[in-house]
Amino acid sequence: MTAxxxxxxxxxxxxxxxxxxxxxxxxxxxxxxxxxxxxxxxxPGPLTLGELAELLDTDRPYTTVVVDDLEQRGLVSRTVHPDDRRRKLVTVTPAGAEMAAAANRILSEPPPFFAALDADELAQLDHLLAKLDADG
Known part of the structure; x- marks a missing residue:
C-alpha cells in the first residue's frame, strides 16, 4: 500500500x-x-424539482418522492412557478429552515479528536487541506 x-x-x-x-x-x-x-x-431560495434534483445529483422521480415526504411533514411547500405553470417551485418552510440549521450545526461541529491537536498541528492540517483543495 502506498503512503x-x-x-x-x-x-x-x-x-x-x-x-x-x-x-x-x-x-x-x-x-x-x-x-x-x-x-x-x-x-438559499426556492428551486424547481429539476433544479433540486440536479443539486442533489439524483433523478426527478426520486426528488419528487423526497419532496412529497418533506411536504407532508410541513418542511417544504410547493407553488406554481410564476413563469411556467407546468413547473413547481419548492420552498423550505420555517420549520424546514430550523431543521436545516440544526443539520448545519451538527455537520459543522468538529469531532472531539480535534481537541487533541495543538494550534500548530491544526494550522499544518489546515494548510495541507487547503493545498489539496487547490490542486483538485
Missing amino acids: AERVWERMQDLVLHRHDRRRLVADALGLSFFKAKALRRLV
Whole structure:
C-alpha cells in the first residue's frame, strides 16, 4: 500500500466511519440524511424539482418522492412557478429552515479528536487541506 493510499484510507475511516456526522443528523432530525440535504439545498431560495434534483445529483422521480415526504411533514411547500405553470417551485418552510440549521450545526461541529491537536498541528492540517483543495 502506498503512503497516499494509506492516508486516504485513514481519512475515509475517520470521516465516514468513526465520526459519521450523517448518522448524527439523521438521528437528531428523524429524517434520512438525504432529506436533510434537500432541506439544506433549499434554504438559499426556492428551486424547481429539476433544479433540486440536479443539486442533489439524483433523478426527478426520486426528488419528487423526497419532496412529497418533506411536504407532508410541513418542511417544504410547493407553488406554481410564476413563469411556467407546468413547473413547481419548492420552498423550505420555517420549520424546514430550523431543521436545516440544526443539520448545519451538527455537520459543522468538529469531532472531539480535534481537541487533541495543538494550534500548530491544526494550522499544518489546515494548510495541507487547503493545498489539496487547490490542486483538485
